[in-house]
Amino acid sequence: MGFAETFKALGDPVRREILLLLRRGQLSAGEIGSHFDMTGATISYHLSILKKADLVFETREKNYIYYGLNTSVVEEVMLWLSQLKGE
Amino acid sequence: MGFAETFKALGDPVRREILLLLRRGQLSAGEIGSHFDMTGATISYHLSILKKADLVFETREKNYIYYGLNTSVVEEVMLWLSQLKGE
DNA sequence: ACGGTATTTAGAAAAATATCTAAATACTTG
């Protein structure tokens, strides 16, 4: 919701890696998990945090849940950061 | 040094507030601390994390240590984020 | 409805983080 959650979500390297994976398009939870040496449960936990932070959205299809990047929130973070540099 | 530390540093609300305080110019550790309901030791801890993340620099003068914003690292974070959106 | 696959939830353990108090360091000035 707020910046607090979004910045916190971006603070974890696994979650940033997940976001990078999603640049090319949506991936299922399983496909995301296959890129990491962690259990599906852990990936699910990270996805839930990214979702709470509104950095990703999910769409359900057949037996899968696909995750995609929410770039508008990325914009908002950049906007917050931009107030730190020059006026 | 790397993004890991920088993003982690940005993940804490107290540290983000400190960065906002520094927009207008350098402040001593004590001046920064006076804006928060925390001990100086805790503020010092947060400043050390911001320093490790290269988000702030310090300059010593007389009896004080002044902290200032390092905007170039803010730029780098924005650059990292920009790869998530578009192209 | 059943069996199988995908994903999440619950609960617990381990690791990291934020905070405090008290002590140490650093610097300034008389």
Added chain:
DNA sequence: CAAGTATTTAGATATTTTTCTAAATACCGT
């Protein structure tokens, strides 16, 4: 050099976060 102020470091504690295993839920195809 001693006293005073500013800041950091050390050590302890409480909280939060990350991760796992095991169980639960959800959805598909036969």
